[in-house]
Every structure is written in structure tokens, then in C-alpha cells.
Amino acid sequence: xxxxxxxxxxxxxxxxPGAAGPAGSASAAGGADLARAEAAARELFRPVVAWGxxxxxxxxxGARLYLxxxxxxxxxxxxxxxxxELLAAERAGDRLMAVxxxxxxxxxxxxxxxxxxxxxxxGHAFGCHENYQVDRAGSAEVAAKLIPFLVTRQLLVxxxxxxxxxxxxxxxxxxxxxxxxxxxxxxTTRSRPIINTRDxxxxxxxxxxxxxxxxxxSNMAGAAARLKVASMVLLLRAAAGGGQLPDLELxxxxxxxxxxxxxxxxxxxxxxxxxxxxxxxxxxxxxxxWRFFAAAEAAAASPSETAALDLWRRTLTAWDRLDFxxxxxxxxxxxxxxxxERYRQRTGxxxxxxxxxxxELAYHQLDAxxxxxxxxxxxGHLADVIGHRQAAAAVTQPPPTTRxxxxxxxxxxxxxxxxxxxxxxxxxxxxxxxxxALLDPLDSADPAAEALIAGLEGAAAAAESAPTNEFxxxxxxxxxx
Amino acid sequence: MEQVRRTDLPxxxxxxxxxxxxxxxxxxxxQLIDDLLDEIDEVLEDSAEAFVKGFVQKGGQ
Numbered sequence: 001x002x003x004x005x006x007x008x009x010x011x012x013x014x015x016x017p018g019a020a021g022p023a024g025s026a027s028a029a030g031g032a033d034l035a036r037a038e039a040a041a042r043e044l045f046r047p048v049v050a051w052g053x054x055x056x057x058x059x060x061x062g063a064r065l066y067l068x069x070x071x072x073x074x075x076x077x078x079x080x081x082x083x084x085e086l087l088a089a090e091r092a093g094d095r096l097m098a099v100x101x102x103x104x105x106x107x108x109x110x111x112x113x114x115x116x117x118x119x120x121x122x123g124h125a126f127g128c129h130e131n132y133q134v135d136r137a138g139s140a141e142v143a144a145k146l147i148p149f150l151v152t153r154q155l156l157v158x159x160x161x162x163x164x165x166x167x168x169x170x171x172x173x174x175x176x177x178x179x180x181x182x183x184x185x186x187x188t189t190r191s192r193p194i195i196n197t198r199d200x201x202x203x204x205x206x207x208x209x210x211x212x213x214x215x216x217x218s219n220m221a222g223a224a225a226r227l228k229v230a231s232m233v234l235l236l237r238a239a240a241g242g243g244q245l246p247d248l249e250l251x252x253x254x255x256x257x258x259x260x261x262x263x264x265x266x267x268x269x270x271x272x273x274x275x276x277x278x279x280x281x282x283x284x285x286x287x288x289x290w291r292f293f294a295a296a297e298a299a300a301a302s303p304s305e306t307a308a309l310d311l312w313r314r315t316l317t318a319w320d321r322l323d324f325x326x327x328x329x330x331x332x333x334x335x336x337x338x339x340x341e342r343y344r345q346r347t348g349x350x351x352x353x354x355x356x357x358x359x360e361l362a363y364h365q366l367d368a369x370x371x372x373x374x375x376x377x378x379x380g381h382l383a384d385v386i387g388h389r390q391a392a393a394a395v396t397q398p399p400p401t402t403r404x405x406x407x408x409x410x411x412x413x414x415x416x417x418x419x420x421x422x423x424x425x426x427x428x429x430x431x432x433x434x435x436x437a438l439l440d441p442l443d444s445a446d447p448a449a450e451a452l453i454a455g456l457e458g459a460a461a462a463a464e465s466a467p468t469n470e471f472x473x474x475x476x477x478x479x480x481x
Numbered sequence: 482m483e484q485v486r487r488t489d490l491p492x493x494x495x496x497x498x499x500x501x502x503x504x505x506x507x508x509x510x511x512q513l514i515d516d517l518l519d520e521i522d523e524v525l526e527d528s529a530e531a532f533v534k535g536f537v538q539k540g541g542q
Contacts, residue, residue, distance in 0.1 A: 015535075037537060357529065361532065
């Protein structure tokens with residue numbers, strides 16, 4: 001039983017004072033910082049625009065690179081149908097963005113920092129959105145039943161955050177918990193929901209719709225990223241197969257989300273943080289997760305899914321026993337907390353010390369100059385679950401099991417042949433010819449698309465080799481093991 | 482208020498589960514973190530406040 005899913009990650013960009021940016025374009029200091037960040041994001045995208053003549057392009061991997069509202073560089077993975085494909089595609093996006101940031105820094109003469117987190121120092125939030133294709137029939141009920149799961153899964157896959165505000169200083173489990181205002185809604189930027197209900201199927205809308213989860217944190221730890229997506233895939237598969245998802249309607253989902261975010265440190269013991277159910281009872285958030293774990297357990301069908309279930313079970317057991325040792329190589333909130341705690345032991349720094357906040361950002365930093373992940377993985381402090389070879393290959397190679405296989409090859413072939421083309425998630429269009437529509441995301445061998453690609457590949461072989469520009473070189477660099 | 486009971490939960494301590502990879506010894510893990518912190522110490526001491534305050538974005542979605 002196959003389903004299609006993908007991730008959209010918005011990255012943060014920081015440029016130090018004196019770096020690329022219009023001097024004196026804003027009066028307030030925050031305005032100058034913002035102007036610098038926006039200038040850095042545009043600089044980062046300059047090779048992309050030169051390559052695709054747009055700030056919205058699809059790569060030969062079938063992925064979308066996009067300069068989003070607020071000038072967040074965004075990478076949307078191609079459609080994937082296995083967890084392995086998705087993890088490689090997500091990591092490929094990190095690699096591509098990091099090399100783009102490094103190249104922007106070289107051109108500007110000052111480093112451009114690339115961050116994969118979800119909040120800035122001024123309290124703005126940006127996202128890591130998950131997309132899952134679901135059957136249209138019953139999709140509203142499934143979405144509603146998943147809310148308690150999504151509210152409590154930060155116990156496992158939250159990225160952690162040092163929160164400094166008038167209420168005090170504390171370590172939250174989730175980056176986005178304080179930035180989520182509704183359970184289900186079609187809004188995105190003004191009132192962020194847990195699940196966005198905007199109906200964009202990007203396919204056959206009569207049969208399917210897209211379940212668009214926007215409450216999640218961006219993950220640095222591969223094991224956490226795997227668990228975040230695999231747990232959803234397993235629950236949706238169980239529901240589609242006639243299984244029952246737990247019926248645990250929460251009285252106040254957003255309030256519960258914020259409560260659960262404040263479960264750490266967990267010294268108070270099990271049952272110390274009950275959340276309210278709509279029927280008047282209360283429930284422990286860890287119990288909520290055990291219920292969903294039980295619903296998902298039988299659905300695992302691949303080694304990655306089994307590994308994700310294993311981490312799910314070990315993490316819930318750790319919450320039951322309040323003994324988290326060993327999980328710091330797999331969970332972001334814990335890995336970062338242990339790093340911060342060690343730093344504070346060594347220096348005596350308070351949790352709100354600027355050096356601690358800088359260390360927190362370094363955990364999420366991806367550029368080679370400031371990022372810690374490569375070192376953490378090389379030293380075994382973060383488990384490396386993806387494999388560098390797969391991640392490197394996914395920079396330019398689409399997943400073979402979905403229509404991204406056609407889109408990516410079409411882009412590569414049209415460019416090699418020097419032809420004008422336009423693509424989106426559904427359509428492939430060559431020059432003024434009628435577009436080929438790919439309505440089934442799981443169709444990786446549509447005959448009309450294959451014929452189109454074969455024609456282009458023939459033309460490309462006869463043509464002189466297409467000129468490569470800076471973005472081609474950046475993709476090649478990001479795709480090196 | 483009534484608490485929801487954990488009667489229908491799966492067993493958690495079965496012997497037949499695959500064992501997770503053995504974690505590195507606590508001592509070496511701490512050493513590793515210390516080495517890493519030594520490496521970025523300069524970054525943390527020098528420009529921390531400017532970097533943190535300067536990290537301002539527009540809100541995304």
C-alpha cells in the first residue's frame with residue numbers, strides 16, 4: 001500500500017552587520033537586521049534566478065526551490081513514497097541550501113549563515129510543513145482524530161527551544177508551540193493552525209486531497225525526522241486500511257500544545273502534566289502517544305518504519321521512567337538540551353545567556369562555517385540514519401517511485417536540449433505545446449511524459465552541450481559525497 | 482476528574498524487540514561534546530549577542 005508524502009522547509013538566513021545589504025535603508029536596528037537578512041536571501045537565490053529566471057524553480061530532482069513570503073528560502077522535497085526517499089530528499093535540500101549560502105557569502109565577502117530552525121530573535125516563526133496524500137473520503141474525520149497525536153508528538157520530535165519572554169526563561173520541547181493558534185483552519189500566516197485545510201490536491205481532486213500539517217518543527221536529527229514522517233505515514237496507512245485511530249478529542253488543542261511544550265524538565269513525574277479531553281476527563285500526554293503508537297504498530301512495512309517505531313517506543317518508555325539516557329543521539333530537543341547543559345556546566349552561563357542562545361542557533365546552523373551537525377554526526381553524537389551517498393545523489397536525482405521521476409528528468413532533458421519549458425507539481429510543458437498532466441503522484445511512468453522526455457533526450461544528444469551556469473556547479477558541489 | 486487509564490496499552494518490555502545500537506560510553510560522549518564546545522568557543526564568546534539579536538526574519542507560513 002503506497003502513499004505519497006513530502007516536506008517543505010523554510011530556512012532562516014542571517015548576515016552579520018557589514019555584510020551584503022543596503023546600508024541605512026531602515027532606521028530601527030531590527031529593520032536594518034531584517035533588510036540585511038532579506039538582501040542575503042536574495043543574494044543566496046541569485047544563481048537560482050539566473051538558472052531558472054524565477055524565484056520559483058523545479059530542480060532535476062523534481063524538488064521545488066522557492067523564495068517564500070518574508071524572503072525565506074524554501075525547499076520542497078519531490079513527492080516520495082518511501083521513508084528512505086524522503087530522508088534523502090530532505091537532506092539533499094539541506095545540502096543545496098548550505099552550498100547556496102556559502103556561495104552567497106563568498107560573493108558578498110562576508111559569511112551568510114543558514115539556519116534550519118523555526119523562530120528568530122524577534123519572535124517570528126517559519127515552518128516545516130508536511131504533506132501527505134490521503135483519500136478524500138473520510139479525510140476530515142482522520143484529520144480531526146490526528147489532532148491529539150500532533151499536539152503531543154513534540155514529546156518525541158520537537159526540536160526544543162530556549163524561550164525568553166516576559167514570563168521568564170524556559171526550555172520548550174517545540175519551536176512552534178507558541179506560534180500555533182488553531183487546530184484546523186485554512187489560514188497560514190495570520191493565524192497558524194495545526195493542520196491547514198486549504199484544499200490543494202496537486203492531483204486528482206476527486207479521489208485525493210492533501211493533508212497539510214504545519215505544526216511541526218524542522219528536525220536536524222535524522223532519527224527524529226524519520227520518526228516524524230514515519231509515524232504519520234503509519235497512522236494514515238492504518239486508518240486507510242480500516243483501522244481505528246484513537247478517539248481522544250481534546251478540549252483545547254492549542255492550550256494543550258502549549259502545556260505539552262512545557263513538560264521539560266520532566267522531574268515532576270508521570271501524570272504531572274495532564275491535558276483536558278472534550279468529555280471532561282484528563283489524560284497524560286504520554287498516554288495519548290501510547291494509544292497512537294498502538295494504532296500504528298501493526299502498519300510498519302519497511303526497515304525504516306520499523307526503526308521509527310522502535311524509537312517511538314523507546315522514547316515513550318523513557319517518558320514513563322523519566323530516564324532519557326541514550327536517546328540524545330536521536331531526539332533533537334534532548335541532543336540540544338544536553339549540549340546546552342554541558343556548556344552551562346563548563347561556563348556557569350545562565351540559560352538566557354547570549355552565548356547559550358548562540359549555541360542553540362549553531363545546533364540548527366547548516367553552513368560549513370558555523371554548523372555543528374556534520375561534526376555531531378561524525379563523532380556519533382547524532383545518529384546518521386540517512387547515508388551521505390543517498391543524500392548526495394538526491395540533490396539531482398528524483399525518487400524513482402513517483403511522478404517526480406518524470407518531472408526531474410523532464411527538467412534535466414529540456415535544459416540539456418536548450419528548450420523552453422515550464423513545470424509545476426502536476427504539469428510538464430514544452431514551449432507552446434499542450435502540457436502533459438500528471439494527475440497521479442504515484443505514476444512514475446506516464447507514457448506521454450516518457451515520450452516527451454525521450455524526444456528531448458534525442459535532441460540533447462544531437463545538440464551542443466548546454467552551457468552550465470553557477471547553479472549547475474552548486475548542484476554538482478552539493479551532490480558530491 | 483477521572484484519569485484515562487492505561488489498560489489497553491502495549492507491553493513495553495518485551496525481550497524479542499531489536500536492541501538499539503549500544504550508545505557510546507558516557508565518558509567519551511562528554512569528551513566529544515567538550516571538544517566540540519572548545520572548537521566553537523571563540524564564536525560563542527565573540528559575537529554571540531550580535532548574532533542572536535541580528536537574526537531577524539519576516540514571519541513565514
